Amino acid sequence: MSSEIAERLGLAVWVKDLKAARSLGRMGNIHYMSKRLKYVFMYIDGHKADQMIQRIERLHYVSHVDRSLRREWTTEFNRSSP
Template sequence: MSYEIAERLGLAVWVKDLKAARSLGRLGNIHYMSKRLKYVFLYVDGKKADQMIRRIEQMHFVTRVDRSLRRELETEFHKPTRLTSG
């Protein structure tokens, strides 16, 4: 039996009401909720991300949806070259 790891996308969903934002758990996995900044970070299925974003944006308590930029970040780091004086 082989399992496939689903590709997922992180979304920052800015909301007006945190109590209503709990309902986002039906659409994906809620990772973090910020009471002070009023946003929810959740993970959704990467293959269905575009339709999920459109669906989330239509909710009355949502002000903005931002995609995670993690995929665009470079993850391979190189050892810095040492500068010599002289």
């Protein structure tokens, strides 16, 4: 048994109906639901991300899906003071 941490991808899913958006929990882990802005932030398996995003976009209550850009940001900072 190896205790690997699964690669996760964060998604912002913009929805038309929050009550129907609860069913997104079957496709991944819901982290946050905004009632005012009508979006759901969730995590999905990174290995199956493209397939899962296509499935989510086809749902009738979904406006659009944005991927998290956290992996593309540089997290190494250099000290620039002399």
